Amino acid sequence: xxxxxxxxxxxxxxxxxxxxIHPTPEPAHLELAAGSEFVRLADRLDDGTVSGxxxxxxxADAAVLACLSPEMFNRDAxxxxxxxxxxxxxxxxxxxxxxxxxxxxxxxxDLSRARDHLACGDGSAVVVTERVTxxxxxxxxx
Amino acid sequence: MAVRVDPENxxxxxxxxxxxxxxxxxxxxxxxxxxxxxxxxxxxxxxxxAIDPEPSARADFVRTTWPRHVEFRSVGxxxxxxxxxRFDVVLFxxxx
Numbered sequence: 001x002x003x004x005x006x007x008x009x010x011x012x013x014x015x016x017x018x019x020x021i022h023p024t025p026e027p028a029h030l031e032l033a034a035g036s037e038f039v040r041l042a043d044r045l046d047d048g049t050v051s052g053x054x055x056x057x058x059x060a061d062a063a064v065l066a067c068l069s070p071e072m073f074n075r076d077a078x079x080x081x082x083x084x085x086x087x088x089x090x091x092x093x094x095x096x097x098x099x100x101x102x103x104x105x106x107x108x109x110d111l112s113r114a115r116d117h118l119a120c121g122d123g124s125a126v127v128v129t130e131r132v133t134x135x136x137x138x139x140x141x142x
Numbered sequence: 143m144a145v146r147v148d149p150e151n152x153x154x155x156x157x158x159x160x161x162x163x164x165x166x167x168x169x170x171x172x173x174x175x176x177x178x179x180x181x182x183x184x185x186x187x188x189x190x191x192a193i194d195p196e197p198s199a200r201a202d203f204v205r206t207t208w209p210r211h212v213e214f215r216s217v218g219x220x221x222x223x224x225x226x227x228r229f230d231v232v233l234f235x236x237x238x
Contacts, residue, residue, distance in 0.1 A: 001238050004172070004219045008232040011170060011224045019162045020234040021153070021179075060238040077160035083153060086146040096145045099198075100175070125146075132153070132236075136160040 001063030009072055009139060018073065018137040022060040023053070023130050024080060030106050031127040032117050033086060038127065042110035053104065064135060073137035083132045086125045090115050093126050104128070147178065154182055167230040172219045173237025176202035180235075184212050191229075193217050194237075 008018050027043040044053065067073050087093035090111050097104050114126045164183035174180050174192035176199070184190050189211045192203065195218040203214045215222070219237075 004234070004238060007219045007222070008170075008172070008234070011222075011227070011229055012232060013168075013228045013230055016228070016230050016232070017162075018232045018234065019157070019160070020238055021157075021236055022234070022238045023236070063238060079156050079159045081152045081156040082150075083148055084150060086149060092145055132156070134153075134156045134160050134162075136162060 001060055002066050005063060005067040005072070005137075009067075012139050014139060014141055016139050018135075018139075020060075020064060020135045020137065021132060023057045023083075023132050025054045025057045025061070026131045027054065028104055028128055028130040030110055030114060031084075031129050032114065033084075033125045033127045038129070041114055042106055044104055044106060061133075064137070067137070070140055073139060075135055076138050077136040078133060080131055080133050083130045085128045087127075088125055089118060090126055093128065097128070101128075153179070157182075162231075162233075164231060168228070169231045169233060170222075170224075170229040171233045171235055173235045174203060174214070175199055175235065177206050177208075179233070180208075180212065181206065184209060187211070189213075191215065191224075191227075193219065193222055195221070 029043045030041040031038045032041060068075055085096060087096065118124055118126060164187045166188045169187045169190045171180055171190060171192045174194045177192065180190060180192050191213055193215045195216060200214060200216050
């Protein structure tokens with residue numbers, strides 16, 4: 001990850017910027033949405049390995065910090081935000097996760113609970129919610 | 143109904159908060175995927191090189207009709223050869 005940022009630095013104009021968007025280590029979770037209300041059902045499964053989501057997102061944070069130096073970048077702005085993916089059925093959500101987020105998994109029992117809630121037909125949606133950080137890194141003048 | 147990604151538009155709002163300006167910029171987007179984020183700034187940019195080494199990315203990306211100043215390459219940042227090009231913005235789209 002540090003190498004990727006170094007590579008980015010090498011292809012930027014002097015004064016160019018890196019915009020980095022990556023999830024925070026906070027676990028993605030499953031919610032039910034009804035109108036503007038969100039009820040948390042469960043956290044994602046994470047095996048805790050180096051390639052698992054939490055460790056990977058922590059490594060991304062560390063890589064950004066490692067590149068804040070007089071020779072590389074100055075971070076002049078950063079913000080966190082909530083990123084939600086809504087689906088009307090658990091199956092739609094699972095198809096999306098399968099194609100986009102291969103490392104994001106939820107327990108079968110939690111998905112079953114979500115199905116039961118959605119079966120009530122009260123207009124709810126099932127939602128995956130992530131906390132994400134966005135940073136603006138400015139190159140030092142060369 | 144289809145899956146709805148960030149219907150609250152929190153991601154573009156966050157980019158605005160940190161001053162991510164793509165207007166007339168030469169942009170290298172790393173990990174463009176299907177171009178979900180590319181679509182939000184491509185029209186404003188001077189040029190966009192969108193890269194992603196995932197085998198499925200090219201097929202997903204070219205489903206959108208892009209302006210002529212947007213190009214896709216099947217490569218990661220480590221293998222990317224810019225020749226003599228330099229960029230004003232490098233965007234890591236959930237790819238670090």
